[in-house]
Amino acid sequence: MFSHSFNKPLHIGTPLLWMSAVALAALLTACKPAADSEAQAEKVPTDPYIVELSPLLQSQAKLAPASKAEIREILRVPGSIQVDDQRVARIGASVTGRISDINVILGQDVRQGEVLATLNSTELAQNQLLYIKASQQIALQTKSVERAKQLFEADVIGAAELQRREAELSAAHADLYTATEQLHILGMSDKAIAQIASSGQMRSYSSVYARLSGTVISRKVNLGQVVQPAEELFIVADLSRVWAVAEVPEQQAELVQEGEDVDIEVPALSNRKFTGKLIFVGDIVNPLTRTVTVRTDLSNEDEALKPDMLVSMLVQSKAVEQLAVPRRAVIRENDKDHVFVEISPNKFRLREVELGTEYNEMVAVRSGLVEGETIIIDGAFHVNNERKRKELE
Incomplete structure (x- = not known):
């Protein structure tokens, strides 16, 4: 009796339990996608480089399309200070002789x-002696001609003798x-020659002026x-202007x-800057160094610049049109340069860019930006502060 009742399937209440289980499963299945969606939404982070402008930031920010501007490259070229060739004298003796007195020091x-x-x-002395003899001969020959004229008039001598x-x-x-003329070549002035002529005495001393x-x-x-006339004894230079x-x-x-305007930096003077004009660009290339000589004229009234001082010459090149942005539009983040680029109305992304030369408050952009893209050119600092604030929330 008991074995029969245990082996017989139990049918009382089974359909009701099955239907309850199905309903519960359906309910759980319906709720799970919504819960997953909410969890997934919570997991999706916001882009920290995107910022939407508030009304206050809109009033502070100024927008403009990225465009080209004239940029001049700055060439840093090593060089040195040299004397102006028009303001230097290489001085030697006019005659061969022995130095008896020196009046100046370096x-x-x-x-x-x-x-x-x-x-x-x-x-x-030898040439002065020749001059004195020539002067004396003039006096003798003048008297001889005067005497001959008198004798010729008296018919004592003939015309040939006269x-x-x-x-x-x-x-x-x-x-x-x-x-x-030889005394002039040897450095004597007309006044000194006249003194020899009047005194008849030689002066074997020559001065170097x-x-x-x-x-x-x-x-x-x-x-x-x-010393010999070909030797260089002194160099005198006017250092009020140098090259x-x-x-x-x-x-x-x-x-x-x-x-072109040129800035000169002098390391020996704590990188003091001097400004001058480029007055010469060479016409030939040095075949050994493959370089062209350039020269700048500098004022040196205080004579701080010394010949052969090493300098760095900062030469501005010819103006070339390049894509550029204002210096104030650039944001420095993590040792890299960025600008805010508009991605949709009133929404901007902080984008990394590679910058080039800066000139007249404009900076050339080598990569990271396309001409015509709208950027924030003023107020970028305030916008970046707002972006950082949102990132911390």
Whole structure:
């Protein structure tokens, strides 16, 4: 009896339980997608680089399309300070002789015509002697011609004798002229020559004069030294204006032109800057260095710039149109440059860009931006602060 009742299937209430289970499963299935959607929505983060402008930010921000502007590249070229070739004198002796006196030292300021050194010259003495003899011959030959004229008028001598003596006088004049010119070549002035002519005495000392006012920047002579006219004894330079000379690589030579403003940085003077004009661009390329010489004229009234000082020449190239943005539109984040670019009305994305040369408050954009895209050119700082605030929420 009991075995029969246990083996017989139980039918009482089974359909009701099955229907309840199906309903519960359907209910759970219907609720699960909604719950998953809400959880998924909570998991999707907002883009931290996108910001939507509030009414206040709209009033502070100024928009403009990205466009091209004239940009000048800055070429940094190593160079040095050199004396102005028009303001330097390389001074030597006019005659061969031995130095007997030196009146200046290296670095001393001198005036034009000032005596730098004195030397004793036998060559000068010999030529002075020739001049004195020629002067005396003029006097003798002049008296001889006057005497011959009197004798000719008295019919004592013939015309041929008179002509011979006149020819001798002309030869004496030629000798005197030659001796005078030779003394000029040896550095004597007309006044000094006249003194010799009047006194009849030789002066074998020759002076070396400064040919311009300036500073003695080189002295290559000592007392007792025998010097030749071809030797350079002193260099005197006017340092109130100097040149900055540099070598520009031939690939960049076309970017520089005469008349451009040039800044000169001097490391020895704590990177002090001097401004001048580019006055010369070479016409040839150095075949060894493949460079072109450029030269800038600089004012140096305080003589802070010294010859052979090393400098950096900052040369502005010719203007070239490039895609550019205002400097104030650039945001510096994580050591990279960014700008805010409009992606939809009143919504902007902070986009990384690669920048180039800055010129006149404009910065060239090498990549990351397309011409015509709308960007924030003013107020970008405030917009970025709002973006950071939203990111922290």
